Amino acid sequence: MKILVCITHVPDTTSRITFTDGDTKFDTNGVQFIIGPYDDYALARAVELKEQLGGSITVLNVGGAETEPTIRKALAIGADDAIRVNAEPKDSFFVAEQIANAAKDGGYDLILMGRESIDFNGGMVHGMVGELLGLPSISPVMTLDIEGDTAKMTREIEGGKEYLEVKLPFVAGCQEPIAEWKIPNMRGIMSARTKPLNVVEPSGNGENTRLEKYELPPAKGEVKMIDADNVGELVSLLKNEAKVI
Amino acid sequence: MSILVFVESAEGQVKKTSIEAVAYAAAMGGDVTAIALGNNVDSSELEKLGNFGASKVLHVDDERLNQGVIQAYSSILAKAMADTGAEVLVLANSALGNPVSARVSVKVGASLVSNVTDLPDTSSGFKVKRSIYTGKAFANVELTNDKKILAIKKNAAEIKETGGSATVEKYSADLNDGDFGAKITKTDKATGEVLLPEAEIVVSGGRGLKGPENWGMIEDLAKELGAATGCSKPVSDMDWRPHHEHVGQTGVKVSPQLYIAVGISGAIQHLAGVNSSKYIVVINKDPEAPFFKAADYGIVGDAFEIVPKFTEALRAAK
Ligand SMILES: Cc1cc2nc3c(=O)[nH]c(=O)nc-3n(C[C@H](O)[C@H](O)[C@H](O)COP(=O)(O)OP(=O)(O)OC[C@H]3O[C@@H](n4cnc5c(N)ncnc54)[C@H](O)[C@@H]3O)c2cc1C
Numbered sequence: 001m002k003i004l005v006c007i008t009h010v011p012d013t014t015s016r017i018t019f020t021d022g023d024t025k026f027d028t029n030g031v032q033f034i035i036g037p038y039d040d041y042a043l044a045r046a047v048e049l050k051e052q053l054g055g056s057i058t059v060l061n062v063g064g065a066e067t068e069p070t071i072r073k074a075l076a077i078g079a080d081d082a083i084r085v086n087a088e089p090k091d092s093f094f095v096a097e098q099i100a101n102a103a104k105d106g107g108y109d110l111i112l113m114g115r116e117s118i119d120f121n122g123g124m125v126h127g128m129v130g131e132l133l134g135l136p137s138i139s140p141v142m143t144l145d146i147e148g149d150t151a152k153m154t155r156e157i158e159g160g161k162e163y164l165e166v167k168l169p170f171v172a173g174c175q176e177p178i179a180e181w182k183i184p185n186m187r188g189i190m191s192a193r194t195k196p197l198n199v200v201e202p203s204g205n206g207e208n209t210r211l212e213k214y215e216l217p218p219a220k221g222e223v224k225m226i227d228a229d230n231v232g233e234l235v236s237l238l239k240n241e242a243k244v245i
Numbered sequence: 246m247s248i249l250v251f252v253e254s255a256e257g258q259v260k261k262t263s264i265e266a267v268a269y270a271a272a273m274g275g276d277v278t279a280i281a282l283g284n285n286v287d288s289s290e291l292e293k294l295g296n297f298g299a300s301k302v303l304h305v306d307d308e309r310l311n312q313g314v315i316q317a318y319s320s321i322l323a324k325a326m327a328d329t330g331a332e333v334l335v336l337a338n339s340a341l342g343n344p345v346s347a348r349v350s351v352k353v354g355a356s357l358v359s360n361v362t363d364l365p366d367t368s369s370g371f372k373v374k375r376s377i378y379t380g381k382a383f384a385n386v387e388l389t390n391d392k393k394i395l396a397i398k399k400n401a402a403e404i405k406e407t408g409g410s411a412t413v414e415k416y417s418a419d420l421n422d423g424d425f426g427a428k429i430t431k432t433d434k435a436t437g438e439v440l441l442p443e444a445e446i447v448v449s450g451g452r453g454l455k456g457p458e459n460w461g462m463i464e465d466l467a468k469e470l471g472a473a474t475g476c477s478k479p480v481s482d483m484d485w486r487p488h489h490e491h492v493g494q495t496g497v498k499v500s501p502q503l504y505i506a507v508g509i510s511g512a513i514q515h516l517a518g519v520n521s522s523k524y525i526v527v528i529n530k531d532p533e534a535p536f537f538k539a540a541d542y543g544i545v546g547d548a549f550e551i552v553p554k555f556t557e558a559l560r561a562a563k
Contacts, residue, residue, distance in 0.1 A: 011378075013494055013513060013514050013517070014513050014514075017378045017381045017382045019382075037494070037495055038495070092347070092357070093350070093351075093356075093357070096347075096351075116343075118378070118379060118494065119377065119378060120377050120384075121359070121360055121376070121377060121378075121379060122343075122359050122360075123338075123343035123344070123347075123359055124343060124344075124346065124347035124350070124357060124359060125347070126344065126347070127315070127319075127343070127344040127345070127346070127347025127348045127351075128347045128348070128350065128351050130316075130347075130348060131319070131347070131348040131351035131352060132351055136315075136316055136426040136427045137315060137316075137344060137347075137348065138315065138344075138427055139315075139343070139344045140340060142488070155313075155340075156340055156489065157313060157340055157341070157432070157434070158255070158260075158339065158340055158440050158441075158442045158443065159434055159435045159438070159440035159441065159442070159489060160432065160433045160434035160435050160489060161432075161433050161489070162312060162313065162429050162431070162432050162433075163429065163430045163431040163432070163433075164427050164428060164429050164430065165427070165428045165430055166426060166427040166428070167426070170426075170427070173344065175495070176488075176495055176496075177488060207389075208350070208354075208355070208356040208357065208388070208389060208390050209356050209357075209358060209386050209387060209388055209389060210386065210387040210389055211384055211385075211386055211387075212372060212384075212385040212386065212387055213384070213385045214377075214382055214383065214384050214385075215374070215382065215383040215384070215385065216381075216382055216383075217380075217381070217382070217383065217520075220538070220539060221541070223527075223537050223538070223540045223541060223542065223543045224541065224542050224543070225537075225542075225543050225544070225545070226542060226543065226544050227544075228544055228545060228546030228547075228550070228551060231544070231551060231554040231555050231558050232558045232561075232562075234526065234542060234544065234555065234558070235555070235558045235559055235562050236562070237542060238503065238524070238526070238542070239562065242503070242523075242524045242541065242542075244445075244446070244502045244503040244523065244524050245446070245470060245503065245559070
């Protein structure tokens with residue numbers, strides 16, 4: 001089983017989001033970067049599938065040199081080698097095209113990634129990669145098992161789930177509870193240092209959108225506190241002030 | 246401008262998020278054609294789309310499309326864009342809309358933006374605002390290709406009734422086996438309940454409720470309000486509640502009119518899934534709980550006392 005796991009390099013979920021350069025750049029000052037949480041689920045399941053079926057895991061990230069610690073962490077968790085496409089991710093099509101070009105001759109049985117990144121929340125890259133490679137794409141995938149050349153999975157739908165089967169190869173956008181996140185152990189961390197990390201230059205046509213400006217939401221007003229002995233007041237506020245019930 | 250709108254349905258009815266998509270397209274101006282897939286949607290439902298701004302509805306009456314077959318849907322939408330000469334495709338930002346729109350964008354070479362929160366600004370170029378960082382910020386983005394696809398975030402469009410009517414036409418899709426590469430073998434759907442991603446009111450419980458046996462009072466409150474129920478991540482991790490109720494950054498993102506959080510601390514990852522709610526009510530015994538900072542109304546106190554009183558007061562106010 002040859003698995004490609006695509007990972008994003010994103011601000012830690014607790015980061016304060018601010019912008020610089022006239023609101024055209026994300027302010028990375030004091031921000032800790034992590035593997036995208038959904039990508040982390042994809043990677044964790046890949047590690048389990050490799051343990052069960054043998055094979056290899058390649059991780060891929062589209063990003064500048066600053067993403068290498070994140071890539072090394074994925075190697076420490078259990079990937080065998082890594083590809084970094086040396087380019088600033090511009091938009092989802094740009095990223096998808098880089099992934100598709102890198103994957104095209106790789107002979108991967110499975111291409112896994114998170115259902116969305118937690119910075120741009122696009123939720124589109126898996127579908128675009130599937131289309132570019134002419135493969136089925138399924139997302140958001142909640143469970144994934146492989147039996148021979150067939151994958152059996154469940155996909156989240158509004159208020160429930162769907163059971164699907166598809167022949168390998170295909171692309172999946174993953175989410176929990178597909179696997180438990182894996183924490184790298186000492187051996188993993190040591191071996192990650194020497195695992196191959198191949199840097200390739202970008203190719204393709206580029207982006208379909210152009211970022212103009214970032215913006216922060218307006219500040220939240222003060223909370224109105226209501227006495228615990230006067231729940232009736234909450235009901236009347238919701239009725240008459242907020243008008244939501 | 247010619248606009249195509251992909252309409253999703255469930256249990257024979259067009260989804261509210263899809264009606265919002267039609268209303269959004271109508272507000273953009275131009276000629277709006279809607280397209281519905283599968284044979285489990287009532288034709289009267291499709292005619293009604295005229296009242297929200299569609300002039301025509303294309304219907305692909307094929308039972309293989311009753312479930313969300315991502316590839317087949319994308320093939321049909323790409324063909325329909327070409328056949329109708331649509332420059333823009335509008336759809337709901339949803340578990341189905343996103344993966345489908347991604348494939349269509351590649352097929353037709355369109356610029357695609359998801360999580361769109363406002364109508365486009367076409368004064369110079371074609372620009373939209375989208376939510377990023379799980380609701381913690383926005384990006385203003387220009388769509389640079391001739392063809393454009395917009396996946397609209399829930400509540401981004403106001404539904405207005407226009408009094409118009411739509412003609413429903415059968416549309417043929419030319420699907421092949423490759424479009425059905427992924428086979429759906431079974432569907433499990435919570436029926437009869439208010440679905441969380443679409444709910445106007447959500448009542449959520451957290452670890453403060455101590456155990457699954459205490460969810461009766463949350464359900465009573467939700468029932469009184471016609472609300473959906475949700476929960477924090479540890480609650481679904483411990484299997485107190487089903488996974489599809491888990492709200493937050495790694496769970497369902499909701500944008501109801503009213504979100505009521507009971508015994509939830511308000512960790513940033515939970516807030517990320519609820520921060521586009523219109524009003525937030527927080528009930529927590531800890532006055533320092535971070536959730537109060539994000540709330541519009543708050544009560545400090547024991548959920549076990551307050552929730553039943555709240556339900557009672559709602560009943561009394563009817
Ligand atoms: C990468 C990542 C992603 C995550 N994604 C999510 C996510 O999507 N959604 C999510 O919810 N969490 C998520 N989490 C977890 C999150 O950080 C918190 O751990 C979680 O939200 C806490 O859940 P809680 O508030 O129910 O529990 P706790 O933090 O244990 O809080 C319980 C609250 O209940 C109150 N309480 C206790 N007893 C009572 C009582 N009798 N009456 C009233 N109040 C009472 C307490 O004061 C406390 O505030 C994520 C974490 C990480 C690291």
